[in-house]
Amino acid sequence: MRTPATALDAARDLLYPAQLRTSASTAHGYLDVFAPSEDDSAPDRPTIAAAAMNTHALATVYERAWRPFAFSLATGLTTATERRNAVTDLRLRGEQRVLDVACGPGNFTRYLSDVLTGAGLAVGFDLSEPMLRRAVADNSGARVAYVRGDAGRLPFADETFDAVCCFGALYLMPDPFAAIDEMTRVLAPGGRIAVMTSYPGGPGVVRPAVVAAGNLVGVRMFDRDCLPQRFTDAGLVEVEQRIRRVVQYVNATKA
Ligand SMILES: C[S@@+](CC[C@H](N)C(=O)[O-])C[C@H]1O[C@@H](n2cnc3c(N)ncnc32)[C@H](O)[C@@H]1O
Incomplete structure (x- = not known):
């Protein structure tokens, strides 16, 4: 088999079904395979938080200013x-x-790509064009490639990846469970999954305000049992959860 010349070529070779390998556009330095599904013919109006992710303004300040501030x-x-x-x-x-x-x-x-060696590859996947243009400009590398599409329909065959993660995003998605099912599908047996998402935490008096603010801007809250239970029901093992203030980290292994 031919050795891919670049990380983008290596990511292209992973696309599935195979026709995407020829149809994907690379005009902006990432593989664009996004195609609205028939269910998207009358899409719901995006929430404030989801709409913000599609702006050049947030994409520009996200890594250096917004994320360190908001997530710390x-x-x-x-x-x-x-x-x-x-x-x-x-x-x-x-x-x-x-x-x-x-x-x-x-x-x-x-x-993540920095800890990989040889043919190791980190594929960043997102729906937002402004975010992916920033990714290509700011976070390219020898073992990094980016793909545009919807997390509810990952364009990869079953068991393609050794590890899959999703940080700071499930709470923005209209159907986060479809994304989790897809992440589990593309994970190889023995592979690891890690997610970080919201949790309605904080001191008791603050908690209703956290939930109300989330509802207002379109950030879904996941209770303590939701993701561990979902992972266990999907047959994942070694399920671990850490809760920090209004955020939870959940990781597991595909059996
Ligand atoms: C807050 S950023 C998270 C970035 C990074 N993972 C982090 O932890 O800092 C959320 C990202 O989720 C993406 N996103 C939301 N819904 C998505 C979907 N259905 N498919 C793919 N990406 C989605 C947005 O475009 C946005 O770039």
Whole structure:
């Protein structure tokens, strides 16, 4: 088999069904395979939070200003700690393939690629064109490629990746469980899945305000049992959960 010349070629070789390999546009430095499904013919109006993800303004300030500020408030952790935890949770190493679903401007994708070697590959996947243009500009690398599409319909065959993650995005999606099912489908047996999403936490008096603010801008809250139960029902094992303020991290292994 031919050795791909670039990370983008390597990611193209993973697209499924195979016709996407020729039809995907690369005009902006990422593989664009997004096609609205028939169900999207009358899409719901996006929430405030989801709409913001599609703006050049947020894409521009996201990695350096918005994320460090908002997520350190939400989690009490620095971005550096979150990145290290991601590598540990995913048990990432060597020539593995990792899929970073809802990668935004690639702020985790490039970091994940840095621990890979040889034919290892980190694929960042997102729906937002402004975010992916920033990802290509700011977070490219020898083992990084970006793909545009909908997390509810991942354009990869079953068991393609050794590790799959989704940080800071399930709460924005109209159907986060479809995305989780897809992430599980493309994960190889023995592979690791890690997600970070919302949790209606904080001191008792603050909690209703957290939930109300989430509802207002379109951030869904996941209770303590929701994701561990979902992972267990999907047959995942070694399910672990860490809760930090208004955020939860859940990881598991595909049996
Ligand atoms: C807050 S950013 C998260 C970026 C990065 N993962 C992080 O933790 O900082 C959320 C991202 O989710 C993406 N997103 C939302 N719904 C999506 C979907 N259905 N499919 C793919 N990406 C989606 C948005 O475009 C946005 O870039």
